[in-house]
Amino acid sequence: MYTDSNIANLKQQIKVDNDIKNSWEKQLKHADELVLKDRFKADNCQVLGLAYRMTGDEKYAKTIKKILIDYTSKDTWEGANLLNRTPAWKGGLNTSHTSFFVSIGFDCIYNYLTKKERKDIAENLVRVGIQPALDDWLLPNSNFHTFDTMGHNWWSACVYMAGFSSLAIRNEVPDAKNWVNDVAQTATEFVNYSGSVLQNKPPTFDQDGGFYESINYASYGISQYLLFRFALQSALPNTKQVDLPILDKIGDFFIQTTYYVEEGKPMSVNFGDSFINKTGNACLTLLWQLGYKKNDYAWYINQTSAGNDKEGLQLDTPNGLVLHPKLPEIASNYAPKLATSHLFKDMGGWATMRNSWDKNATMLAVKSGFTWNHTHADAGSYILFHNGKNLIIDSGNASYGNPLYTQYYCQSEAHNVVLFNGEGQNRKDPYFGVANPPGSLHNLIEGDNFKYILANATGPYAQTLARNYRNFIWVGDVILVIDDLLAHKPGKFEWLLHYNGESKRKDLDLSIKDGDAEVIVNSLYPETFPEGGLPHDFPEQMRLEEKLGYEDHHPENRSKYWSISHFEETARTKFISAITLKTEENKENLPVIKRFEGKDFLGVSITQNGEATEVYFNLLADGRLKHRNSVINMNGWETDAYLTVLKFKTDADKTKINNVDEMFIGHGSYLRRDNQVLMHSLSKYTALVEGFSATPKVVYQGQENATVSCIALRRHRHLK
The missing domain is CATH 2.70.98.70 (Beta-galactosidase; Chain A, domain 5)
Known part of the structure; x- marks a missing residue:
């Protein structure tokens, strides 16, 4: 991650971008404060590593070395909570996180360490970090976890951080390259995990890139794999990586589920165990670094780069600074080239509109x-x-x-x-x-x-x-x-x-x-x-x-x-x-909303902006009839539809079909009035017809190969 090219890119950005310059100065100040302390945490390796790679000042390397020796001399990085399970969980998230931090520190001061120090630290990293994760999660003779243990993000974090660490010590430990290869080959199975019927567990990914566990755990679980993939690309650029079509769609998932604001931080859909300000910043930054470069992604990274999320890659984090890409100029009025509504139906039903x-x-x-x-x-x-x-x-x-x-x-x-x-x-x-x-x-x-x-x-x-x-x-x-x-x-x-x-x-x-x-x-x-x-x-x-x-x-x-x-x-x-x-x-001049009802139906009228919308709810279509169709006449509109919505000009005669501007049929097969058929099929469908009296535009969802007639499409012209 802290490669020569990334450091050079950061130094160049500091010269031309005040936000990045200010963030770097904050990180350097933090590093200077840390070296004066007596006790350290493994995650301190990140900011100290950045300071050393940017300045070459050995006081930072000296402190990182202390951290590496201290942490790799421990017996375990897991707590009693996991170790007391049967079997003992030796390679959990504490091990995953610590392996990541220690590997960054090791890589940053690699040339500062002696050959013996590298060897000792690498072998101990295997003992306390890499091997426990591989034993618990991957190796056939010892693993006892699957893709859906503890949800779907643990597998990604534990296995791919073991692969990340193996890359760091590949020169010191002969088996490390084999571990890297074994870890890399699991990605196809991981993203294609199809769930469990017996244990009520869903697939890992929606076909459109969604990750069901929440935005928080989507960002975490996906970024753990992307960090490994990026490290593999950087360390062994000639290695052919597995082809994962889902990577083309993951970024759109985060764009669709984020809410953008004029002031403050963007918000996101916080269903489940998430945070209202959690975003996919880390994932889209890594996707960009991996070559998935789209203007939509550049726009999103710009929207979400502020902050210091400990698992993200925002500018107020050392990893976010060093991986912040040089982005193309994006117009201030740019909008993503995506629909404003999207349904992620395979991940358990999420939609944003x-x-x-x-x-x-x-x-x-x-x-x-x-x-x-x-x-x-x-x-x-x-x-x-x-x-x-x-x-x-x-x-x-x-x-x-x-x-x-x-x-x-x-x-x-x-x-x-x-x-x-x-x-x-x-x-x-x-x-x-x-x-x-x-x-x-x-x-x-x-x-x-x-x-x-x-x-x-x-x-x-x-x-x-x-x-x-x-x-x-x-x-x-x-x-x-x-x-x-x-x-x-x-x-x-x-x-x-x-x-x-x-x-x-x-x-x-x-x-x-x-x-x-x-x-x-x-x-x-x-x-x-x-x-x-x-x-x-x-x-x-x-x-x-x-x-x-x-x-x-x-x-x-x-x-x-x-x-x-x-x-x-x-x-x-x-x-x-x-x-x-x-x-x-x-x-x-707020919209005027009124109730109206009749035999076996409920109605709502909405008047706004010179338009009058009538919504009809057919009570006979609510499941009470099974062997008969839900046919009904609602104020002269004949249909079997569950929901019917008609839009008119405010002053129009609402009994005349020629005055219909827009029509929605929800789970129905026909709509008629005065012996004229507005829309018809032999099977039920859901459809919207806009520009009904002018230039019609139809959105149709129903049986494949159905024959549908619509008066708005010149009466007997059909949709297939």
Whole structure:
């Protein structure tokens, strides 16, 4: 890592970039302070190694030498917690981390050490660092771990850091090159691990580059392999590395799951055991160094390079400084060449949807997938970023040793889900995994001003619910959350809402506000909040109850959240809620949202920006009919669709099909009015037609090779 070329590149950047110059000066100051101390940690090798390679001052090398001799003379780098297991875990994460730090120190002062010192340190590094990891994780005659032991990141960290260290001592230990080769060849199997049906464990990677364990552990686990791959490329450039197509996609995963802000640090989708400011900076920096050079990556590295994440490669870290690439000039208004919405369906159901790539835009993230290890009991949950703030939040996590980590943070009540009689997923799911089919996401549809996705959380809730579907419809500045719920017996449903900032209700509106960012939440079905008066006077309306949870990473602090419920105990219900995104442009003229309903359907109308949108929810399509189709007439619109959305000009006659500007059909086969067919197929599909009365654009998801007719496409022209 601290190669001559990287050091030369850093020295050149210091001359022309004040941020890098300032970061280097901080690192040098830290190194100068360290050499005056009597006791050191293994990770001090990083900043001391940088100082020595940049200045040549032997006081830094002398201190590193002390650290190397001290640490490699120990009997083990693991604690009693792992060593007391049966069999003993001798090569865990402490060994992995220490091997990495010691190897950096050894490499940085290689020429300062005598030949005997190199030999002694190298052999002891094998004894206490490399061999325990290989024995536990890789070698056929001794290993007892697999790709999914302790989740999916441990294998990467333990094995690839053993390979990294083997590269450092390859001149002193004859077997080291063989170990490097053995470690390198495992990468294909690691990234293609397909999961375990019997033990409820998912594949390591989504086909689009996602890593299910969280952004935190995606960054950690992936970067450990990339560090090894980069070190192998640097040390043995003629070695042919294994071809991993997934490396072309990993960077996009981090770009899609990061939220970009005008002020402060970027935020990320913090589902599971993560941190709100965790990013993929380390992974994209290493990918760039490995030759995966895209303008999108340069843009992302620029967005995320500030900081000092101990496992990242930001500029305020020694490794981040020395590996910071010389990037091309990127325009200030550059936007990634990616869709603004993406579904990672293979990693257990993650999706992100945003209205633009601008800083302080709005981003909705939804999860409905696996629960196990670093993923929580949060099937169907979502979070919302708006105007630079994370307003609707995930409760986060705490130290794994804190009882509240298991009792609260991992459990359903810490997330934006529906509870039934106070219960969510099985409370043992975070340890044992979901034995029923895991949650899933389906039918991501994105138009110019319309987005839709369906979350299926039925499997994880199977002990209490027979149906748990959550639909998100995003139209303009309004997001509808539509919950389709059926329990095995009558009981009380609760709709949970975790938030940052301040929240209070005024009549029908529940405000969530943090600084300049604000959203308004309205309950629409089964009832609204009371409009005026006291809740006691309106028992038939929705009830709003304040509850106490725990703050993200600070279990010593309580945090407020909302429970929204209805007085009526029932087995079947529909929660429909609207989230209005308050902006500088609409704050004086917010969208107007109204309820309407009829026989066997619920409706919502949204009027904004000169447009009127009507949303129809066909109750006959909620699973109550099996051997008959869910045919219905809703205000003159004939269909079997589960959801129907129609958009018109505000002053248009909404009974005339020629006035339809936009049409969405969610799980339906036809839509008709006045003996005219707007869209038809013999199988059900989900589709969006924009520019219905002008130049139509169709987004279609349904049966392959289906024949679909659409009046907007000149009536009898067909889609195949």
